[in-house]
Amino acid sequence: MKIALKLAYRNLLGAGLRTWLNVIVLSFSFVIIIWMKGIIIGWDYQAKTDMTNWEIGGGQYWHENYDPFDPFTFAESHGTIPEPLKKEIALGETEPTLIVSGHIYPQGRMIPITLVGINPEQKILKLPTHMLDTQITTIPAIIGLSSSRNFKLGKGDNVSIRWRDVNGMFDATEILITDVFNCNVPSVENGKIFMPLKKLQEMVVMENEATIFTFKNEKTEREAIEGWTLKTKEDLTKSVDDLIKTKNAGQSVLYAVLLFLAMLAIFDTQVLSIFRRQKEIGTYVALGYTRREVVVLFTVEGAMYSILAAITSAIYGIPFLIWQANVGWTMPIDSSEFGMAIAQTLYPVYSAGLIITTVVIIVIVTTVVSYWPAKKIAKMNPTEALRGKIQ
Amino acid sequence: MENTSIIQTKELVKKFPIGKSFFTALNGINLSFDKGEFAGLIGPSGSGKTTLLNIIGSLDTPTSGDVTVLGHSVGKLSAKQAARLRKEQFGFIFQSYNLLAVHNVYENVEFPLLLLKYNANERKKMIMDALSWVGLTDKIKSKPPQLSGGECQRVAIARAMVKRPSLVLADEPTANLDAVNSHNILQTMLKLNEELKTTFLFATHDEKVINYLKRKIYLLDGKVDKDVIK
Structure with missing residues (x-):
């Protein structure tokens, strides 16, 4: 050798x-x-x-009725912000999100969509929510690139949306697309329109209510809150x-x-x-x-x-x-x-x-x-x- | 009387298959060579001289008959035993030199000594001796492509001789050389034969070589035609 x-x-x-x-x-x-x-x-x-x-931060609390794959649950998936989370929300360590069903009418077509109310000043998710923080007469909204293509909507376009409030009453208004963002997580943007949380709460008469709370940091232990289901980051990334x-x-x-x-x-x-x-x-x-x-x-x-x-x-x-x-x-x-x-x-x-x-x-x-x-x-x-x- | 015969062939036959029939390259060869001979197998192409040389060199085996080289029956040797015999006792010189092209002169001559596991100092001395016999001590770093045909064949001789083998088998060693180089090579081999008493056996049809041979065995159609001792 x-x-x-x-x-x-x-x-x-x-x-x-x-x-x-x-x-x-x-x-x-x-x-x-x-x-x-x-x-x-x-x-x-x-x-x-x-x-x-873009989506889950350090983990989330979901309203107990919320099922992201079943839009029919959205009408029942909201609750008042729980007391234990208020301090974290005030510190910006947790952000509430309200999710409701609605329709959009681009070029006369009617397309079912999900309206997502989110705090324009949030820093947890990468969404360009600062683009919602604007003083205009119509409601500012942001959409993802693939939604923009599907709806044939661009930045600066106005479009009508329709929704049902908490009492089941239909209402409609115009929104202005203030930004189109590029995101590679399809579930974040597909069929979704993001708008200021306060505005959506007013529209659906769900003052101080939310569907999801997203944490900034992943904590090892979180207390159980009645009516809300804890989804750890591990649970949410399991798929x-x-x-x-x-x-x-x-x-x-x-x-x-x-x-x-x-x-x-x-x-x-x-x-x-x-x-x-x-x-x-x-x-x-x-x-x-x-x-x-x-x-x-x-x-x-x-x-x-x-x-x-x-x-x-x-x-x-x-x-x-x-x-x-x-x-x-x-x-x-x-x-x-x-x-x-x-x-x-x-x-x-x-x-x-x-x-x-x-x-x-x-x-x-x-x-x-x-x-x-x-x-x-x-x-x-x-x-x-x-x-x-x-x- | 001491038996000095180092090669003996008895009724040696070698056949090669060609399609469904056989070509008889050697047909009943009986020869004996003594230690220190400078002999040649002479004949035209196809006369069987290279085949005989290969069998004596244990590179091939007889179809029938017996060949005994240095006390070993070639036909009965295992591949490993044949390799050992070649490694320890034989030196080969080929028509096209068969030097290792990527190795330099020193490394080419060193190869047989590496196989025999000589240590570095012994190897160096033996290599330099061998290269001085063939007058190439100034070319040790050169590689075969940088040498002339005559120089390449001298390296091949040094490689064959470096371990001081009992028998050197040379197949058309001057076929690719001009007259001057051929004479130089043959004089070198003759000198080594006389000084070291090494047996040289050639296969050739080159007149320049034939003139140097002390014993000439003429082969024709696989048979010994003449065996002439000078």
Whole structure:
């Protein structure tokens, strides 16, 4: 083995540019596989982060009747702000939200919507609610980009809305779209119109009432409040966690495909190299190498390629991956066109496990795909190998 | 009387399959070579000289008959035993040199010694000795592509001789060389044969080589046609 290591090292260094080309190509595989996997993991993390920033904060209390998937519950999903939360609300550490059903009439069409009343001065969620803090005669409202497209409404447009108050009386008014925001959490904006909380409370005659309370910080323990259900951040992100688990299977397939492509490149290179080096193999055998030793030599060479590639990857890959983790990867086209929840800029997330696993797998795969053709070619007749006659 | 024969072939036959039939490359060869001979197998292409050289060198096995080299029956050796015999006792010189292209001259000559597990100091001394025999001590850092054909073949001779083998098998060693280089190479080999008492066995049809041989075995259609001792 010592001789094989020495010879393999000499062969690699002696081959000069050919070695470095192989090493660089293989190192690309390392970096690209880690980067792509990092992007996918980052996407998952981002889904949770965005959900936290745009929708759930550090957790919520829901009115006991509230079911976000059943708009018919909205009429019964409101209650007076509980006493224990008033201090937190005053400090800006909890924000009340009122949710009611309504309709919008853009270009004469009637579309059911959800009216969301929110404090324009809130700092917990990323929503640009400061755009609701304006002195105009009509009611200011903000909508998300996909709603803007669905309703064909833009910033500065007026539109009629209709709702039922707490007594079941219909009423209607005009609202002014003061901002259109871009958010990659579909449940935040789809079919929703945000307006000042006080105004919505007046409209539906639900003074001092709310449907949801969103916390700024995630507390380990919160007291039970009658009529309200505590939803911890863990409860609220469970759907995303479940989705990530489901996606893991798909991601593993992608990871395997990338590894397979890297393996194919290495295999191709090794097969080409080994068949090109028939005479050399014949010479090794003539000078006293056994077939097993030839196989070991070529396998060690293959493994050394991957180790050299790992070192090369570390030299340029680590700064690249760190830089990407900081600046992220901004997609060249508008991500909102995809029709799925994906941020315009994705920030890759790498774990030690990901890097170590990838390096170990590639080294093993390289060794295996080097062993395979070496074993096949070592079986050839040495007299024919010496003349380079095998096709 | 001491038996100095190091190679003996008895009714050696070698057949190669061609489609459904066989081509007989060697047909009943009976030969014996003594230690220190400078002999050659001479004949046109297809006469069986390279096949015989390969069998003697344990790179191939006979179809029938027996070949005994340095007391080992080639046909009965396992692959591992044959490799060991080549490693310890044989030196090979090929028509197209078969140097390791990415290794320099020093490393090429060092290869057989690495296999024999000599230590670094011993290796260095033996390599420098071998390179001085062939007059290439000033080219140790050069790689084969940087050398002329004659220099490459001298490196191949140094590689074959560095471990001081019992037997050197040279297959058309001058085929790619001009007259001047051929004579230089052959004089070097003759000198080593005389000084180190190494047995040289050539396969050739080159007149330049034939003139240097002390024993000429003419092969024709896989049989010994003439065996001439100078």
